[in-house]
Amino acid sequence: MLKTFRIGGIHPNEHKLTAHCPVTPVAVPRQVAIMLNQHIGAPANCIVKKGDTVKVGTLIAEAGGFVSANIHSPVSGTVSKVDKAANAFGQYGTTIIIDTEGDEWEESIDRSPELKEEITLTSQEIIKKIAEAGIVGLGGATFPTHVKLMPPKEFKPTVLIVNATECEPYLTDDHALMLESPDQILVGCRILMKAINVEQAYIGIENNKPDAIALLQQHATRYPGITIVPLRTRYPQGGEKQLIDAILHKQVANGALPVSTGAIVQNVGTAFAVYEAVQKNKPLVDRVVTVTGDHIAKPGNYRIRLGMSMHELIDMAGGLPDDCAKVILGGPMMGKAVSNIDSPISKGCSGIVILDEKHAHRGTIEPCIRCGKCVSACPMGLEPFLLAKLSQNHLFDRAERELITSCLECGCCSYSCPSNRPILDYIRVGKNAVNRIIRSRKQS
Amino acid sequence: MVTSIIILSIIGLVSATLLYVISRKFHVEEDPRIDEIEAVLPGANCGGCGFAGCRNFAEQCAKATSLDNLLCPVGGNAVMQKIAPIVGMEAVEQAPRIAVVRCNGSCENRPRTSHYEGAHSCAVEAALYSGESNCNYGCLGEGDCAAACDFGGITMDPVTRLPIVDPNICIACGSCVKACPRNIIELRKRQEPRVYVACNNRDKGIIARKVCSVACIGCGKCAKSCPNGAIAITDNLAYIDDTLCLSCQACVEGCPTHAIHVVCETEKEKVSTNEKESAIC
Numbered sequence: 001m002l003k004t005f006r007i008g009g010i011h012p013n014e015h016k017l018t019a020h021c022p023v024t025p026v027a028v029p030r031q032v033a034i035m036l037n038q039h040i041g042a043p044a045n046c047i048v049k050k051g052d053t054v055k056v057g058t059l060i061a062e063a064g065g066f067v068s069a070n071i072h073s074p075v076s077g078t079v080s081k082v083d084k085a086a087n088a089f090g091q092y093g094t095t096i097i098i099d100t101e102g103d104e105w106e107e108s109i110d111r112s113p114e115l116k117e118e119i120t121l122t123s124q125e126i127i128k129k130i131a132e133a134g135i136v137g138l139g140g141a142t143f144p145t146h147v148k149l150m151p152p153k154e155f156k157p158t159v160l161i162v163n164a165t166e167c168e169p170y171l172t173d174d175h176a177l178m179l180e181s182p183d184q185i186l187v188g189c190r191i192l193m194k195a196i197n198v199e200q201a202y203i204g205i206e207n208n209k210p211d212a213i214a215l216l217q218q219h220a221t222r223y224p225g226i227t228i229v230p231l232r233t234r235y236p237q238g239g240e241k242q243l244i245d246a247i248l249h250k251q252v253a254n255g256a257l258p259v260s261t262g263a264i265v266q267n268v269g270t271a272f273a274v275y276e277a278v279q280k281n282k283p284l285v286d287r288v289v290t291v292t293g294d295h296i297a298k299p300g301n302y303r304i305r306l307g308m309s310m311h312e313l314i315d316m317a318g319g320l321p322d323d324c325a326k327v328i329l330g331g332p333m334m335g336k337a338v339s340n341i342d343s344p345i346s347k348g349c350s351g352i353v354i355l356d357e358k359h360a361h362r363g364t365i366e367p368c369i370r371c372g373k374c375v376s377a378c379p380m381g382l383e384p385f386l387l388a389k390l391s392q393n394h395l396f397d398r399a400e401r402e403l404i405t406s407c408l409e410c411g412c413c414s415y416s417c418p419s420n421r422p423i424l425d426y427i428r429v430g431k432n433a434v435n436r437i438i439r440s441r442k443q444s
Numbered sequence: 445m446v447t448s449i450i451i452l453s454i455i456g457l458v459s460a461t462l463l464y465v466i467s468r469k470f471h472v473e474e475d476p477r478i479d480e481i482e483a484v485l486p487g488a489n490c491g492g493c494g495f496a497g498c499r500n501f502a503e504q505c506a507k508a509t510s511l512d513n514l515l516c517p518v519g520g521n522a523v524m525q526k527i528a529p530i531v532g533m534e535a536v537e538q539a540p541r542i543a544v545v546r547c548n549g550s551c552e553n554r555p556r557t558s559h560y561e562g563a564h565s566c567a568v569e570a571a572l573y574s575g576e577s578n579c580n581y582g583c584l585g586e587g588d589c590a591a592a593c594d595f596g597g598i599t600m601d602p603v604t605r606l607p608i609v610d611p612n613i614c615i616a617c618g619s620c621v622k623a624c625p626r627n628i629i630e631l632r633k634r635q636e637p638r639v640y641v642a643c644n645n646r647d648k649g650i651i652a653r654k655v656c657s658v659a660c661i662g663c664g665k666c667a668k669s670c671p672n673g674a675i676a677i678t679d680n681l682a683y684i685d686d687t688l689c690l691s692c693q694a695c696v697e698g699c700p701t702h703a704i705h706v707v708c709e710t711e712k713e714k715v716s717t718n719e720k721e722s723a724i725c
Contacts, residue, residue, distance in 0.1 A: 084647070084648065084651060086574070086578060089572065089573035089574060090557070090558075090573055090574025090575070090578045090580065091573065091574055091580055092580060092647060092651065336572060336573070337558075337573075339557060339558035339573050339574060339576075339578070340557070340578065361561060362561050362562070365563075392565075422562055422563035422568070425562050425563040425565075425568040425571075425572075426563060426565070426568060428568070428571050428572075429565070429567045429568050429571050432571055
């Protein structure tokens with residue numbers, strides 16, 4: 001019996017249409033737009049101005065605080081303007097727009113394809129290099145990686161967990177990356193292990209990717225301390241707390257940091273980016289994005305330069321199909337529907353899912369029949385129907401007691417509801433309100 | 445049978461004595477005026493006065509040293525006049541107020557760029573994205589304000605999808621102000637006529653104008669034309685201070701985007717000299 005997490009979870013139809021598409025590099029876009037707030041935490045501070053020439057890998061924005069990340073130019077060319085522009089959800093933020101000229105890279109970046117296995121740097125130097133490269137969690141949460149590698153002093157990490165579960169339906173970017181560069185990922189794991197001084201690492205892969213499991217197991221024999229753990233396919237296994245539970249059989253206490261169990265979790269894409277940053281001096285300027293959908297002409301896993309327009313990438317994959325009803329940024333479970341398709345792709349974008357009329361729409365909302373399906377599906381053991389009702393009625397103190405802040409917004413409750421109730425929609429509003437209340441209480 | 449009656453009677457007697465003793469021992473002296481004031485209040489428990497219901501407001505009135513800052517918005521000045529003799533103070537006549545919707549983003553003025561399908565709540569929609577139009581400050585049209593109004597004073601216009609405040613019903617309790625996730629609704633003085641900026645967009649003029657044809661672009665023309673200095677521009681948005689506004693309407697003509705509205709209540713229909721007509725979505 002394969003391992004999985006203990007509470008709740010669902011198994012939606014996988015729809016991994018692009019599972020066997022290799023990573024395809026996409027031509028350098030003519031123009032890129034770089035948002036300054038594409039990670040969790042403080043937005044970066046722009047350090048270039050209109051007219052500046054930049055190369056691929058030139059630092060264009062510096063981290064704006066402890067929890068923040070550097071941003072580098074993904075193309076070579078001239079900064080055409082620094083202005084407010086709308087993101088995928090129509091919200092405005094400062095954006096650097098660069099017109100591409102040629103494809104000239106910073107000299108320090110090693111672009112040779114050879115694998116560099118030897119790790120010469122110390123733990124501190126590795127973390128510094130990761131911070132300089134502007135690496136953030138590439139699974140979608142975009143939490144700055146270097147911050148995660150420096151846990152509070154009272155916690156001593158004992159194990160590294162690499163999240164290669166890719167539990168979201170449709171998405172296959174991590175899968176394609178594992179098949180393409182298994183050695184780079186494993187060296188990336190060794191680097192992360194050295195950075196946090198641990199001797200043991202687990203790479204959790206769901207059993208719907210048997211080829212990736214076999215390939216990594218075969219390569220992992222050369223790297224001491226790395227174990228590949230096949231997991232039973234179940235959503236949301238990629239959640240930090242769920243993955244720790246699945247692999248270590250330890251539960252993170254309510255409100256505690258995941259590192260309190262001794263585990264630090266990183267995404268497999270992040271491990272690859274760490275390899276490139278530490279061994280090849282390459283900052284985070286590109287990533288793999290899955291473009292998929294039932295009726296799209298050329299679905300696939302594309303390696304794109306960050307800041308490329310979403311529209312351009314979709315055009316490259318065959319354009320929007322006629323019956324396109326919804327474009328989702330990220331996976332269909334946790335991703336959000338896009339209202340502005342001309343927005344740039346940011347560091348946290350793992351996929352673009354294009355849904356047709358048949359799959360895109362929500363059903364009619366019916367009354368709650370108290371069946372309790374959302375309660376059994378919730379991976380955090382909460383009572384979603386109650387939390388939704390409490391936030392709908394503005395009973396935030398009660399919602400706080402019912403641990404609304406533990407919700408990870410995975411959407412299992414809304415997915416399993418036979419009455420199509422927008423449970424997560426209301427929980428999200430309540431969670432924001434409760435977090436606001438907690439913050440203001442701390443301040444006063 | 446007889447024993448049961450006797451036992452029950454004894455229990456009843458003991459309990460009654462106990463209750464009497466306790467009620468005497470723990471008797472709380474309460475200001476009798478609180479009950480009197482509460483009887484005068486409308487009993488809507490809307491919270492518009494800023495206190496938790498009518499009883500709490502009555503307690504505050506009994507405690508207060510002056511009635512200057514206390515007003516029951518439902519009862520208005522009439523109720524305050526009744527409360528004044530009870531507490532032995534003068535009630536200050538306060539200008540009546542009304543809820544004003546500071547957005548004119550109807551479908552024609554502000555084209556919709558996406559179709560929202562989630563839960564019918566402005567709070568939910570605002571937590572997700574900019575809304576069906578690209579305006580990050582405008583009305584979302586799901587009617588949280590109409591649902592929050594205890595008096596049925598707000599209806600959603602099916603044509604423009606903007607809320608309409610009924611001036612005959614609105615008592616300025618402020619429930620809608622709190623319910624609106626984008627702070628579009630404001631309580632303003634019931635002036636005759638009322639002049640206000642029907643926009644809440646704080647983006648730069650060029651962005652604001654791109655998403656909505658009747659957005660305030662913060663050009664400052666109105667501020668210059670105001671004889672009383674009632675208009676200030678903050679964050680690319682003009683705001684007319686209702687305590688200074690003389691309702692002279694000098695600002696209205698110059699506004700390049702027709703963002704300043706004039707509303708006369710005395711005329712039967714809502715009359716606006718400067719408002720663009722809206723088409724059906």
